[in-house]
Amino acid sequence: MTHKKEKKMGAFLDKPKMEKHNAHGAGNSLHYGLSSMQGWRVEMEDAHTAVIGLPNGLDQWSFFAVYDGHAGSQVAKYCCEHLLEHITSNPDFKGADQEPAVENVKTGIRTGFLQIDEHMRAISEKKHGVDRSGSTAVGVMISPKHIYFINCGDSRGLLSRSGKVHFFTQDHKPSNPLEKERIQNAGGSVMIQRVNGSLAVSRALGDFDYKCVHGKGPTEQLVSPEPEVYEIERSELEDQFIILACDGIWDVMANEELCDFVRSRLEVTDDLEKVCNEIVDTCLYKGSRDNMSVVLICLPGAPKVSPEAVKREAELDKYLESRVEEIIKKQGDEGVPDLVHVMRTLATESIPNLPPGGELASKRSVVEAVYNRLNPYRSDDTDCAAADDAW
Structure with missing residues (x-):
């Protein structure tokens, strides 16, 4: 490219x-x-x-x-x-x-x-x-x-x-x-x-x-x-x-x-x-x-907010949060996996209701927020897009 x-x-x-x-x-x-x-x-x-x-x-x-x-x-x-x-x-x-x-x-x-x-x-x-x-x-x-x-x-x-x-x-x-x-x-x-x-x-x-x-x-x-x-x-x-x-x-x-x-x-x-x-x-x-x-x-004909779509989005975010917790816990004694590993693991899974066009990349911030909450002592090199070009 x-x-x-x-x-x-x-x-x-x-x-x-x-x-x-x-x-x-x-x-x-x-x-x-x-x-x-x-x-x-x-x-x-x-x-x-x-x-x-x-x-x-x-x-x-x-x-x-x-x-x-x-x-x-x-x-x-x-x-x-x-x-x-x-x-x-x-x-x-x-x-x-x-x-x-x-x-x-x-x-x-x-x-x-x-x-x-x-x-x-x-x-x-x-x-x-x-x-x-x-x-x-x-x-x-x-x-x-x-x-x-x-x-x-x-x-x-x-x-x-x-x-x-x-x-x-x-x-x-x-x-x-x-x-x-x-x-x-x-x-x-x-x-x-x-x-x-x-x-x-x-x-x-x-x-x-x-x-x-x-x-x-x-x-x-x-x-x-x-x-x-x-x-x-x-x-x-x-x-x-x-x-x-x-x-x-x-x-x-x-x-x-x-x-x-x-x-x-x-x-x-x-x-x-x-x-x-x-x-x-x-x-x-x-x-x-x-x-x-x-x-x-x-324009006037733009899509309007739909309660069903809002509900689906909330369920997706909740599902991703629980999966990130599971991936981190699964490592156990091996220590906390880095964010790239978490994203790569999720990328191999079939996750329902990901936003079309954006897919998992559009949910990176949700995954990162949970990861950072569970791993407050993370190294800075796992932040943002800096560690990967990527997963």
């Missing part, structure tokens, strides 16, 4: 940083929660935006995005603060008393991306090209009638409708035929599935070292800042939720797995921050080595 930011082994910490940044909000018949975590990376390079009610008369509209930075966090941070303003202040959006035409919205979003990229290039040139960072961007603009998915790079957004993955954005990878053609036309090459053997995304904001081919426009460079924009008509009854996440999440969970996991969590809690925290923890325990950010936006 390759990661676009993995240049050398020194880019990782000895232990993952598991502190999380959270936020939540509601409005325009939406509820959202988000979570981001540095994980094993030396630096946190992700950023995000969540805005309910947009300027220029679009108070019924909302905008959410995740930015996954590489080679530094500057571009991701700048975009999270200014991209929306570049989109909504251009003529396709201005003075819209009613819902602008779909094609105007799509053109306006594209124009906003190209404008902010040029603006950041000018800033970088003033600093004599000091900033070499770049960032992917995945977002949604939600109007009363439409959902506009916006993608530039390999972060991903998806829509769950009627209990299924209805739509997901396509990752922009250098090996994709159309992307590869553009790269080669600009005099570049695709080696080891990377642009010039180095960058693992073919579209991104920033990355100005890959945007200097004379005689080629901004969308014809080795790396293009042009987003793909897809509009979907909203279905009030069937649309459930939207997930936006960086590749630190998608590296270890497939679209259907993550959707199934989120649906199962929404049946046991309506705390969206908690659901997002469970997503990033589960992905860490599934082996993700990257920064992780996820935004979950619940």
Whole structure:
């Protein structure tokens, strides 16, 4: 599995940083929660935006995005603060008393991306090209009638409708035929599935070292800042939720797995921050080595908390607690087994009602809490995900 930011082994910490940044909000018949975590990376390079009610008369509209930075966090941070303003202040959006035409919205979003990229290039040139960072961007603009998915790079957004993955954005990878053609036309090459053997995304904001081919426009460079924009008509009854996440999440969970996991969590809690925290923890325990950010936006048709699901979850937690106690006691004179041994033992068993998509990894914190309670003098190297990549 390759990661676009993995240049050398020194880019990782000895232990993952598991502190999380959270936020939540509601409005325009939406509820959202988000979570981001540095994980094993030396630096946190992700950023995000969540805005309910947009300027220029679009108070019924909302905008959410995740930015996954590489080679530094500057571009991701700048975009999270200014991209929306570049989109909504251009003529396709201005003075819209009613819902602008779909094609105007799509053109306006594209124009906003190209404008902010040029603006950041000018800033970088003033600093004599000091900033070499770049960032992917995945977002949604939600109007009363439409959902506009916006993608530039390999972060991903998806829509769950009627209990299924209805739509997901396509990752922009250098090996994709159309992307590869553009790269080669600009005099570049695709080696080891990377642009010039180095960058693992073919579209991104920033990355100005890959945007200097004379005689080629901004969308014809080795790396293009042009987003793909897809509009979907909203279905009030069937649309459930939207997930936006960086590749630190998608590296270890497939679209259907993550959707199934989120649906199962929404049946046991309506705390969206908690659901997002469970997503990033589960992905860490599934082996993700990257920064992780996820935004979950619940639409009116989202699953509701179910008493039966809450009861099943409580029974599962109780069962896991008793099994951890049994595994520890079974060792007897041999001493307390480490946490990795406990998880590996549980992984060989058929445990009923584990969350779909998350499986045992999503219950790691429950197992760890019981283990720590029964073994207060444990060595620190059994903590968290630090001891295993794993079980």
